[in-house]
Amino acid sequence: xTTRPLPPPARTTTPSPAARSRGETGPRPPTAAGGRRRIxxxxxxxxxxxxxxxxxxxxVAPLLAALGLWEVLTANEVVAWLSFDKLxxxxxxxxxxxxxLTNGTYYQDLLSxxxxxxLGFGLATVAGVLIGMAVGRSRIxxxxxxxxxxxxxxxxxxxxxxxxxxxFPTGEQGIVFITFxxxxxxxxxxxxxxxxxxxxxxxxxxxTMGASRLSVLTHIVLPGxxxxxxxxxxxxxxxxxxxxxxxxxxxxxxxxxxxTWQSYGLLDYAGVVVGMLSIGALGFGTAWLVERIGxxxxxxxxxxxx
Amino acid sequence: MSAPSRTAGGARxxxxxxxxAFHGVPAADIDLDVPPGGIVVLLGPSGCGxxxxxxxxxxxxxxxxGTAELDGEPVAESRSQCAMVFQEDALLPWRSARRNxxxxxxxxxxxxxxxxxxxxxxxxxxxxxxxxxxxxxxLSGGMRQRVQLARTLATRPRVLLMDEPFGALDAQTRSDMxxxxxxxxxxxxxxxLFVTHDVDEALLLGDRIVVLTPRPARVARLIDIPDPRRxxxxxxxxxxxxxxxxxxxxxxxxxxxxxxxxx
Ligand SMILES: Nc1ncnc2c1ncn2[C@@H]1O[C@H](COP(=O)(O)OP(=O)(O)OP(=O)(O)O)[C@@H](O)[C@H]1O
Ligand SMILES: [Mg+2]
Numbered sequence: 001x002t003t004r005p006l007p008p009p010a011r012t013t014t015p016s017p018a019a020r021s022r023g024e025t026g027p028r029p030p031t032a033a034g035g036r037r038r039i040x041x042x043x044x045x046x047x048x049x050x051x052x053x054x055x056x057x058x059x060v061a062p063l064l065a066a067l068g069l070w071e072v073l074t075a076n077e078v079v080a081w082l083s084f085d086k087l088x089x090x091x092x093x094x095x096x097x098x099x100x101l102t103n104g105t106y107y108q109d110l111l112s113x114x115x116x117x118x119l120g121f122g123l124a125t126v127a128g129v130l131i132g133m134a135v136g137r138s139r140i141x142x143x144x145x146x147x148x149x150x151x152x153x154x155x156x157x158x159x160x161x162x163x164x165x166x167x168f169p170t171g172e173q174g175i176v177f178i179t180f181x182x183x184x185x186x187x188x189x190x191x192x193x194x195x196x197x198x199x200x201x202x203x204x205x206x207x208t209m210g211a212s213r214l215s216v217l218t219h220i221v222l223p224g225x226x227x228x229x230x231x232x233x234x235x236x237x238x239x240x241x242x243x244x245x246x247x248x249x250x251x252x253x254x255x256x257x258x259x260t261w262q263s264y265g266l267l268d269y270a271g272v273v274v275g276m277l278s279i280g281a282l283g284f285g286t287a288w289l290v291e292r293i294g295x296x297x298x299x300x301x302x303x304x305x306x
Numbered sequence: 307m308s309a310p311s312r313t314a315g316g317a318r319x320x321x322x323x324x325x326x327a328f329h330g331v332p333a334a335d336i337d338l339d340v341p342p343g344g345i346v347v348l349l350g351p352s353g354c355g356x357x358x359x360x361x362x363x364x365x366x367x368x369x370x371x372g373t374a375e376l377d378g379e380p381v382a383e384s385r386s387q388c389a390m391v392f393q394e395d396a397l398l399p400w401r402s403a404r405r406n407x408x409x410x411x412x413x414x415x416x417x418x419x420x421x422x423x424x425x426x427x428x429x430x431x432x433x434x435x436x437x438x439x440x441x442x443x444x445l446s447g448g449m450r451q452r453v454q455l456a457r458t459l460a461t462r463p464r465v466l467l468m469d470e471p472f473g474a475l476d477a478q479t480r481s482d483m484x485x486x487x488x489x490x491x492x493x494x495x496x497x498x499l500f501v502t503h504d505v506d507e508a509l510l511l512g513d514r515i516v517v518l519t520p521r522p523a524r525v526a527r528l529i530d531i532p533d534p535r536r537x538x539x540x541x542x543x544x545x546x547x548x549x550x551x552x553x554x555x556x557x558x559x560x561x562x563x564x565x566x567x568x569x
Pocket of ligand 1: 328351352353354355356357359
């Protein structure tokens with residue numbers, strides 16, 4: 001989960017690529033800063049290969065170290081305060097995983113979880129952005145909805161499981177609802193904040209050019225708020241996974257959380273670890289997706305990752 | 307520009323006893339009549355309330371009392387007729403320079419197919435032929451200001467409010483932009499309210515110069531320029547005399563003001 005800080009109003013032309021085309025008009029000797037930048041640029045291109053190798057090593061080494069530690073602890077059945085004697089080692093987990101890869105229900109489990117996430121998260125995004133925009137921009141909506149949001153927000157979504165079981169006709173809908181409930185608040189809160197931190201001059205400019213209320217909303221407010229909204233979305237995606245897995249463990253049928261909990265019940269500890277790692281991989285994948293889409297939408301930010 | 311103007315010339319701007327305050331502290335208190343198609347320059351010390359006056363005219367600020375009218379109608383109802391070049395960075399940073407101009411064209415109701423060509427023509431006029439695809443974050447301050455000018459011209463306003471639009475430009479570009487403004491004005495006869503710190507710029511552009519007092523902005527003096535914008539006027543003794551008069555009014559010794567205005 002990465003929360004990006006709210007965007008600085010774009011007027012800050014601090015050392016950013018902004019300075020790249022600072023040449024105003026007419027020929028001018030290159031400034032000292034411009035010259036330095038160029039030298040810096042060529043130096044990086046010369047070192048690209050080495051830098052990349054170093055970076056890869058830096059990311060891979062801790063993973064390998066964790067794997068090695070796991071192997072050592074489980075192979076020697078270390079029992080000292082923490083007991084590792086019942087835990088499966090990497091090899092056992094790997095063979096269980098390989099077995100699961102040819103098992104249809106494993107894929108069905110993955111698919112169910114992903115579907116619940118996408119539904120819950122998608123609904124939360126739409127509702128959160130719309131309600132956040134309303135609360136952030138309309139005094140009436142603020143007065144009417146803000147108290148409700150603030151009261152509901154501290155309730156952990158997982159505490160709604162009993163209620164969801166009672167209220168929803170199917171367990172499936174209950175799980176989606178719980179996911180939605182959890183994912184909704186980060187989106188709505190970050191959208192409200194994004195509304196408040198929007199520079200007024202963009203909207204003022206559009207108004208003096210004759211923009212209608214609707215086009216101010218769609219062409220100014222929404223794109224301007226996207227950086228803030230996306231920082232809420234990445235938090236929200238993380239929370240959504242926590243809740244979908246917990247809900248599946250309690251009341252699911254299919255789903256990777258259900259699989260993990262079933263494996264535990266069947267004393268299939270390697271299966272538990274396969275479930276855990278699958279959750280990690282799915283969570284990583286969806287977080288990456290949100291990040292990618294966010295980078296694309298907010299490519300204009302001065303510090304956007306290119 | 308080839309397409310016919312949306313409107314028949316500029317509007318008359320009337321500020322009657324317009325009083326604007328922030329948190330109860332007055333920022334402007336002004337009475338001013340600008341004839342249709344006139345160029346009026348507002349000059350005054352920093353923080354006196356020049357931007358505030360323009361914002362009220364654009365319908366962006368609620369006056370405490372008094373009225374701001376365009377052809378006798380309150381400005382709030384004709385907001386889109388007053389386009390503004392803002393002092394601050396007002397480009398949409400997620401749109402390229404060209405797409406910023408296209409947005410203004412879209413709001414004016416130009417058909418989608420024609421927007422691109424017209425936007426490129428406008429960017430060409432402000433000397434940014436090759437920068438249409440640059441994002442505002444990749445342009446210099448002066449270039450962004452010129453994109454704002456192109457965007458504002460794209461709306462074909464009846465009143466053009468310009469808040470220190472050329473402040474960040476070098477002498478040559480500034481003079482080109484002044485010339486561009488005059489050319490566009492001659493074609494469209496828009497009413498122009500122009501804010502500047504630069505006394506020379508004021509004398510070169512305005513039919514009338516309004517010198518304002520320190521906050522709250524009041525009219526300290528109206529200076530009418532007979533035969534305005536005549537080439538070579540700045541080399542005549544009359545120009546120097548008016549220049550001296552204005553600097554004295556602004557309360558600066560000529561030397562320090564000179565330094566400030568050429569900064
Ligand atoms: N939104 C606001 N809230 C409170 N005070 C404000 C606000 N906007 C402007 N002011 C105050 O009103 C006064 C006039 O501001 P304004 O921006 O109109 O000055 P200006 O004449 O345009 O100055 P400059 O030449 O430096 O741009 C200033 O003292 C400023 O502090
Ligand atoms: Mg100002």
